[in-house]
Amino acid sequence: xxxxxxxxxxxxxxxxxxxxxxxxxxxxxxxxxxxxxxxxxxxxxxxxxxxxxxxxxxxxxxxxxxxxxxxxxxxxxxxxxxxxxxxxxxxxxxxxxxxxxxxxxxxxxxxxxxxxxxxxxxxxxxxxxxxxxxxxxxxxxxxxxxxxxxxxxxxxxxxxxxxxxxxxxxxxxxxxxxxxxxxxxxxxxxxxxxxxxxxxxxxxxxxxxxxxxxxxxxxxxxxxxxxxxxxxxxxxxxxxxxxxxxxxxxxxxxxxxxxxxxxxxxxxxxxxxxxxxxxxxxxxxxxxxxxxxxxxxxxxxxxxxxxxxxxxxxxxxxxxxxxxxxxxxxxxxxxxxxxxxxxxxxxxxxxxxxxxxxxxxxxxxxxxxxxxxxxxxxxxxxxxxxxxxxxxxxxxxxxxxxxxxxxxxxxxx
Numbered sequence: 573x574x575x576x577x578x579x580x581x582x583x584x585x586x587x588x589x590x591x592x593x594x595x596x597x598x599x600x601x602x603x604x605x606x607x608x609x610x611x612x613x614x615x616x617x618x619x620x621x622x623x624x625x626x627x628x629x630x631x632x633x634x635x636x637x638x639x640x641x642x643x644x645x646x647x648x649x650x651x652x653x654x655x656x657x658x659x660x661x662x663x664x665x666x667x668x669x670x671x672x673x674x675x676x677x678x679x680x681x682x683x684x685x686x687x688x689x690x691x692x693x694x695x696x697x698x699x700x701x702x703x704x705x706x707x708x709x710x711x712x713x714x715x716x717x718x719x720x721x722x723x724x725x726x727x728x729x730x731x732x733x734x735x736x737x738x739x740x741x742x743x744x745x746x747x748x749x750x751x752x753x754x755x756x757x758x759x760x761x762x763x764x765x766x767x768x769x770x771x772x773x774x775x776x777x778x779x780x781x782x783x784x785x786x787x788x789x790x791x792x793x794x795x796x797x798x799x800x801x802x803x804x805x806x807x808x809x810x811x812x813x814x815x816x817x818x819x820x821x822x823x824x825x826x827x828x829x830x831x832x833x834x835x836x837x838x839x840x841x842x843x844x845x846x847x848x849x850x851x852x853x854x855x856x857x858x859x860x861x862x863x864x865x866x867x868x869x870x871x872x873x874x875x876x877x878x879x880x881x882x883x884x885x886x887x888x889x890x891x892x893x894x895x896x897x898x899x900x901x902x903x904x905x906x907x908x909x910x911x912x913x914x915x916x917x918x919x920x921x922x923x924x925x926x927x928x929x930x931x932x933x934x935x936x937x938x939x940x941x942x943x944x945x946x947x948x949x950x951x952x953x954x955x956x957x958x959x960x961x962x963x964x965x966x967x968x969x970x971x972x973x974x975x976x977x978x979x980x981x982x983x984x985x
């Protein structure tokens with residue numbers, strides 16, 4: 573018992589703190605964009621399919637680039653790769669801001685910028701997740717992931733999103749200018765992370781490094797590894813099907829808020845804050861619940877509750893009911909995300925993480941554009957339909973998958 577307590581108190585380290593600071597700046601920008609972009613889209617068009625297409629385009633790069641980028645991340649300095657990703661995000665954000673300030677922004681421009689930023693996000697996310705196990709000991713990964721999640725939620729959704737709605741009403745360009753500066757700050761902070769973070773090669777039985785391989789060979793290896801590891805494949809397929817329907821629930825959320833719940837644009841970010849409150853709570857208690865009830869038991873209940881709450885949210889008679897449900901859903905989803913990523917960090921060797929993570933994300937996030945479009949089509953029937961139908965199907969899949977998720981306990985201890 574005493575040993576466990578000492579491990580929990582072990583510091584995460586100065587290098588991790590630098591990554592955490594860069595993540596805060598990055599998510600502050602994300603929070604500003606998360607509120608402002610849907611409001612801008614709703615200003616340009618009221619067509620739910622066109623708005624859903626924007627969500628789809630942001631996710632499309634995961635389908636197109638996740639596998640090659642995952643393989644690339646295992647071949648380069650991961651810190652520098654994060655710097656490149658932030659540079660691309662900054663350039664794209666600056667161009668979007670310029671089109672808004674000059675009054676020439678339109679839906680096609682929004683689509684192009686969303687695609688470019690989505691591609692940069694693939695590189696940034698894959699690299700950051702591959703970098704974390706190199707910074708932290710295995711027993712510190714849950715704490716590290718939890719701290720990143722809490723920090724991202726606090727600055728992104730509890731600061732960035734609410735402020736963004738107010739700034740948008742004052743002047744449409746203000747949240748975009750602020751977000752662009754946030755991305756620039758994140759790029760600078762990543763550059764300050766010391767050291768080189770190339771993958772650590774596993775030595776063969778003779779103590780030699782394996783022979784160098786081509787990028788194409790690495791891509792094929794990632795696909796083959798995932799296919800042959802049946803437990804990992806089943807977990808990825810499970811999260812893919814659940815994620816598909818979750819993406820359907822959120823693609824037209826801005827129209828649901830503005831038209832069904834009569835939320836003013838200036839308050840849109842504050843309503844989104846409710847989910848952030850839940851995320852903070854869930855991120856804080858996830859390691860404790862995992863330690864007490866077991867990681868897989870906690871994950872199984874969390875993913876079921878996430879879908880169930882989303883389904884009930886579709887019947888919300890007013891914004892206050894939706895806010896209460898969003899807090900509960902945020903608690904559950906944060907626990908699922910933190911514990912799932914900690915599981916991947918444990919069962920995927922670090923020297924292979926970029927390739928396997930890229931392949932995994934191709935499936936999980938690659939189908940989300942289709943889910944987003946499905947949500948848009950459902951919204952043409954009724955703006956509540958994406959949450960009721962999409963959330964209901966996600967809940968059913970989560971319920972059926974509980975025995976499998978719990979069975980994975982043998983892999984992580």
